[in-house]
Amino acid sequence: MNKTLLIAAAGVVALVLVTGYFVVSASKEELIVSAENANGEVAAVAALKEAAADLENGEAVYDYWCAACHDPGPGHPGTQSLAIKYDRERPAALEERTDLSPELTAYFVRNGFALMPFFRKTEISDADLRDLSAYLAREE
Amino acid sequence: MILPPDVSQQQFDQAISLFQRAIGSDWVFTAEEDVGLYRDAYSPFWGEPEERMASAAIAPASVEEVQAVMRIANETSVPLYPISTGKNLGYGGSAPALSGSVVLDLKRMNRVLDIDEENASVLVEPGASYFDLYREIRAAGAKLWIDCPDPGWGSPIGNALDRGGGYTRAQFRNHFDSHCGMEVVLPNGELLRTGMGALPEAQTWQQYKPGFGPWVDGLFSQSNFGVVTKMGFWMMPEPEACLIGRFYADRYEDLPALVRILTHLENAGIVNGMPGFGSPLLQRRVPADPQGDDPNDTTAIDQALHDAFYSGDAAARALIAERVKSTGRSCWSALVKFYGPERMVRLQWELAKERFAEIENIRAGEPEIYGFPLSDAELEKVHKPTFGIPSLSVFNYGIRTEGRPEPLQGHQAFSPVIPRNGEAIFEANKVFAEIFKEEGLPVPPFSLPGCVWERTLMMIFIFPTTKDPAVNQKYRRAFHKLIPRAAERGWGEYRTPVAYYDRVMATYSYGDHALRRFHETIKDSLDPNGILSPGRYGIWPQRNRKSEQ
Numbered sequence: 001m002n003k004t005l006l007i008a009a010a011g012v013v014a015l016v017l018v019t020g021y022f023v024v025s026a027s028k029e030e031l032i033v034s035a036e037n038a039n040g041e042v043a044a045v046a047a048l049k050e051a052a053a054d055l056e057n058g059e060a061v062y063d064y065w066c067a068a069c070h071d072p073g074p075g076h077p078g079t080q081s082l083a084i085k086y087d088r089e090r091p092a093a094l095e096e097r098t099d100l101s102p103e104l105t106a107y108f109v110r111n112g113f114a115l116m117p118f119f120r121k122t123e124i125s126d127a128d129l130r131d132l133s134a135y136l137a138r139e140e
Numbered sequence: 141m142i143l144p145p146d147v148s149q150q151q152f153d154q155a156i157s158l159f160q161r162a163i164g165s166d167w168v169f170t171a172e173e174d175v176g177l178y179r180d181a182y183s184p185f186w187g188e189p190e191e192r193m194a195s196a197a198i199a200p201a202s203v204e205e206v207q208a209v210m211r212i213a214n215e216t217s218v219p220l221y222p223i224s225t226g227k228n229l230g231y232g233g234s235a236p237a238l239s240g241s242v243v244l245d246l247k248r249m250n251r252v253l254d255i256d257e258e259n260a261s262v263l264v265e266p267g268a269s270y271f272d273l274y275r276e277i278r279a280a281g282a283k284l285w286i287d288c289p290d291p292g293w294g295s296p297i298g299n300a301l302d303r304g305g306g307y308t309r310a311q312f313r314n315h316f317d318s319h320c321g322m323e324v325v326l327p328n329g330e331l332l333r334t335g336m337g338a339l340p341e342a343q344t345w346q347q348y349k350p351g352f353g354p355w356v357d358g359l360f361s362q363s364n365f366g367v368v369t370k371m372g373f374w375m376m377p378e379p380e381a382c383l384i385g386r387f388y389a390d391r392y393e394d395l396p397a398l399v400r401i402l403t404h405l406e407n408a409g410i411v412n413g414m415p416g417f418g419s420p421l422l423q424r425r426v427p428a429d430p431q432g433d434d435p436n437d438t439t440a441i442d443q444a445l446h447d448a449f450y451s452g453d454a455a456a457r458a459l460i461a462e463r464v465k466s467t468g469r470s471c472w473s474a475l476v477k478f479y480g481p482e483r484m485v486r487l488q489w490e491l492a493k494e495r496f497a498e499i500e501n502i503r504a505g506e507p508e509i510y511g512f513p514l515s516d517a518e519l520e521k522v523h524k525p526t527f528g529i530p531s532l533s534v535f536n537y538g539i540r541t542e543g544r545p546e547p548l549q550g551h552q553a554f555s556p557v558i559p560r561n562g563e564a565i566f567e568a569n570k571v572f573a574e575i576f577k578e579e580g581l582p583v584p585p586f587s588l589p590g591c592v593w594e595r596t597l598m599m600i601f602i603f604p605t606t607k608d609p610a611v612n613q614k615y616r617r618a619f620h621k622l623i624p625r626a627a628e629r630g631w632g633e634y635r636t637p638v639a640y641y642d643r644v645m646a647t648y649s650y651g652d653h654a655l656r657r658f659h660e661t662i663k664d665s666l667d668p669n670g671i672l673s674p675g676r677y678g679i680w681p682q683r684n685r686k687s688e689q
Contacts (some may be wrong), residue, residue: 068271068293068532074520077535081547084540110177114547115538117181117229121174122167122199122247122267 058135061128062095065119070094078116094136102133109133141172142193144219144240144674146683152195155216155242159198162208167248169197178226178243180235182550184605184612184619184639192235192638194221197243203325203369209244210329210367213671220244221673222367224266224298227291230551230605231302232638237675238684249369254346257282260375261320261346266297266368270530277375284375285528287312292530297371301361303635305592307414307525309479310406312376313592316361321345323370324360327667332366346372362635363659364673365666376479378512382413382527383478383485384429385507387496388420388470392452392460396562397499398474399597403560405476405495406594410488413477413526417565417588420469421460422449424588429475429523441585449586450573452566470503477526482509537602550605552615552639554622556631558589560597565589568599568631575625579618598634623647638675645678660685 062070069078072093083092091097109129112118124132143152160168169175178194185191198220200206213220221241226234236243250267255277262284264273270292277284287306289299300315312318321335335351336344349355360366389398398417405411418426422445445463448456464471476492478485489507496502510518514527524531538548558564565588573583589597601622603615619640623633627647636644648655659679663670670681680686 064271068530069535075524075531075533075536077533077539080536081539081541084542084545110173112181114540114549115229115535115551117227117233118177118179120177120197120226120234120245120247121169122245 053134054131055135055138057128058131058133058138061124061132062135065124066094066132069116072096081114097136098139100133100136102130102137105129105133105136141170141175141195142240143195144238147216147218147240151216152218155212155218156196158212158216159196159209159242162212163198163200163205167199167201169199178234178236178245180229180233180638182229182233182552182605183235184552184616184637186550186605186607186609186612188609188612190639191239192232192237193239194236194243195240197245199245199248201248203249203323203331206244206246206249206325206367206369207329207331210325210327210671213242214328214669217669217671218242219671219674221676222246222266224295224301225269225293227269227294228298228302228304230553230637231635235638237638237641237673241674244367246367246369252276253370255280255282255284256346257284259347260284260377261372262375263321263346263370263372264296265370266295268297269293269295270299274528274530283378285312285378286375286530287315287318287528288525288530289315290525290534291532292525293532296373297368300371300373301368303361307523308376308528309412310414310594312374313414314594315373316358318374319357319371320347320349320374321370321372322357322360322368324366324368326366327669327672346374359662362677364676364679365662367672376528378528379479379481380511381480381482381485382510382512383482383489383507384413384510384526385476385478385489385492386426386429386505387474387476387492388503388505389472389474389499390461390464390470390501392449392457392471394499394502395472395565398472398496399560399562399565401495401498402474402476402591403595405492406591410491410495411476411478412488413479415477415591416475417591418473418475419449419471419586419588420473421463421467421471422446422586423469424585426473426475426588446583446586450569450583482511485509548604549607551602552605552619552637554599554601554603554619555633555635556599556622556626557593557634558597558599558631560595564597567629571625571629572599572601572622575618575621579614579621581614581618593634599631619643641675641678 069076070093072079079092086092106129109119109124143149156168156170175194175196178197180192183191198209200209219238219241221236222244223234224246234243246266248267249265250272251265252262252268252273253265254263262273270286270288273286273296285308287308289304289306300319303316305315306313321337323337324332326332334357336342336348338351360368402411402415406415416426416429418424448459460471478488493504514522538551540547558568569586576583584601587599589599592598605612616639620643623640623643624647632647633644645656663679664682667681670683674681674684
C-alpha cells in the first residue's frame with residue numbers, strides 16, 4: 001500500500017465523520033482517489049475498496065502500539081507530556097480526546113514527535129493506521 | 141534514493157525485481173515515503189549527508205524467504221541490513237550502517253514459538269517484542285518472568301545480539317548470556333543451528349548452551365556474520381518475593397568500601413538482583429529504584445557541591461561533610477535487590493547488613509518486600525522491568541515537563557566499561573568532566589555508574605540528538621574525544637551508536653588491531669561478497685575496506 005492510499009483512507013474517514021455518515025456506510029462505496037506529490041505529478045491512483053475503518057481493529061492497534069505511552073495514569077510518558085502541553089484544556093490521554101482528526105493521527109504515526117519515533121508499515125500498516133485513526137476520531 | 145557505493149542502478153533494479161518475486165511486492169518497499177520510515181529517528185547525523193539512509197526495505201515472513209533474499213543479495217551484490225524490531229533507538233534504530241543498504245526488516249517474523257514452563261525457557265523469532273513475549277507468557281498462564289530492557293518494545297533477539305541488559309537477576313539481565321541456542325541464516329543462505337540445535341533430532345536445544353565443538357554463538361552478536369532467525373532464552377521462574385533495600389553512608393571516602401562490599405555480595409550470590417549506587421546528597425537516583433528521585437526534577441544543581449564531589453580534596457570533603465550534616469542527606473546510597481522465597485530474601489538482607497556494617501555509621505533503610513502478582517496500586521508506582529514487566533515509562537526521561545517545555549528529540553549514549561571500584565568512579569568522573577569543559581559543554585552532575593553487568597561498572601553519559609546539525613555536530617565532536625581518551629585509560633565502550641562504530645572498534649587495537657583483523661578474516665570467509673550489514677560494529681567486508689586500514 002502506498003502513501004496515496006493512506007491519504008485517501010484518512011480522507012475518507014474524515015469525510016465520513018465530518019458529514020455525519022455512519023462509518024460503515026462507506027464500505028459499500030468504491031472510491032478512486034488520486035493525489036499529487038510535491039512535484040505536481042500524479043503519484044498514484046488507488047482504487048480504494050471496502051474502505052470502511054474497522055473500529056474494533058483500531059482499538060486493538062491502539063492497545064498494542066499506543067497504550068503503553070498514551071493510556072491514562074502514571075507511567076505513561078505520552079500522556080504526562082500532553083498533560084503539560086494542554087494544561088487541562090484538552091484530555092491528556094488520546095482515547096479521551098474528541099478532536100483527533102484521522103489526518104492528525106496519521107501524521108504523528110508516520111512522522112513521530114520528539115522522542116516518539118515514526119512507525120514503519122511493517123509495524124502499523126496503512127490499513128491498521130486507517131482503523132486506528134478512525135478509532136481515535138470516533139464519536140462515542 | 142541513495143545506492144550502495146559500488147552498486148549500479150541496474151544491479152539494484154534487478155535485485156528489487158528478484159526480491160519482489162521472492163517475497164511478494166507488497167513487502168518490498170521502494171517508495172520514498174516508505175523507505176523514509178527506516179531512518180534512524182535519533183540519528184546524530186539527521187539531515188546531514190552522513191545520515192545513514194536505506195535504499196529500500198524488504199520484509200520476509202519466513203526463514204525460507206530470508207534464505208531466498210540472501211541468495212539474491214549475493215547474485216546482485218546488493219547489501220542487506222537486518223533489523224529485528226528496529227527499536228534500538230540511540231543505537232541506530234532501523235537505519236543501516238552503510239547508506240544504500242536494503243533493510244531486511246524481520247518484524248513480520250514475530251512468533252513466540254515455544255514457552256516451556258518446566259524448563260523456564262522460550263524460543264522466539266526476531267520480530268517478537270518483549271511486550272509480545274510478555275503477553276504470550278501470560279496467555280499461556282506460565283509463571284515465568286522476562287528480563288526486559290527499558291523501553292520494552294524492542295526484540296529479545298535484537299537486544300541480546302546488541303548485548304543489551306535489563307534489571308533482574310544477573311544471569312538473566314545479561315541478555316546475550318541468557319540465550320540458549322540460535323538458528324542463523326548465513327550470508328550464503330545456508331541455515332545453521334547452534335548448540336544442541338545442531339543435532340537434527342535435538343531434544344535439549346534450550347537446555348544445554350554450547351553443544352559440541354567451538355561455541356560460535358558469540359560470533360553472531362554485535363556483528364554481521366549471519367541473520368539470527370530463532371533464539372532460545374532462559375527465563376526466571378516467578379519468585380515468591382523481591383526484597384529491595386538501601387544502605388546509606390555519610391562520608392565521601394566511603395564509596396570504595398561501599399563498592400567493594402556490594403561487589404563481594406554480588407559475586408557470592410547473596411545480592412542477586414541488579415544493585416546500584418546513588419547519592420542522596422546530590423539527589424542522584426539509583427537506576428531502577430522504585431523510590432528514586434524524580435527523573436525530571438528541576439531543582440537547581442548545587443554546582444559547588446558537584447565541584448566538591450569531582451575534586452575530593454580535603455576542603456571538598458569538609459564541605460561535603462558539612463552538607464551531609466546540614467541537610468540530613470547521606471553522601472552515598474547503595475541499592476540491593478533479592479529475588480527468591482521470602483524467608484530466603486530476608487536472610488540475604490540480614491547477611492548483607494552484616495557485611496555492610498564494616499563501614500562506620502552505615503545505616504540500612506527499611507526494606508520493601510513485594511509479593512506477586514503486584515497489586516494495581518503497586519504497579520502504578522514501581523519500575524516495572526524490575527518485576528519482569530515491559531514498559532515504555534523510561535521515555536519519562538525526556539518528555540515535556542514544567543521545567544522543560546520542549547521535550548527532547550532523541551539521545552545517544554557514551555557508555556564506557558570501567559573497573560568495579562570506587563577509585564575508578566572518581567577518576568572517570570574527573571577525566572570526562574575535563575573533556576566536557578574542553579568542548580565547551582556543560583559539565584554534567586557527578587555521575588554514578590550502572591551495575592548492569594557483574595564484575596564491572598559502566599558509566600553512562602546521555603547526550604541529546606536533535607534535528608539541528610549544529611547541535612549534533614557539537615556532541616559528535618565530544619564523542620570523538622571521549623572515545624580515545626577513555627581508551628587511553630583502558631576503558632572501552634560496551635556498545636555505541638552507529639556513527640561511532642569505527643572509532644570504537646579502532647580503540648580495541650591490541651596487537652596492531654589483531655581483533656579487528658580477525659573479524660575481517662571471518663567476514664571475508666563467511667560473506668565474500670560483502671552483502672550482510674557492511675560496517676556494522678566496525679566490521680567491513682573486503683569490498684568496502686578502506687585502503688588505509
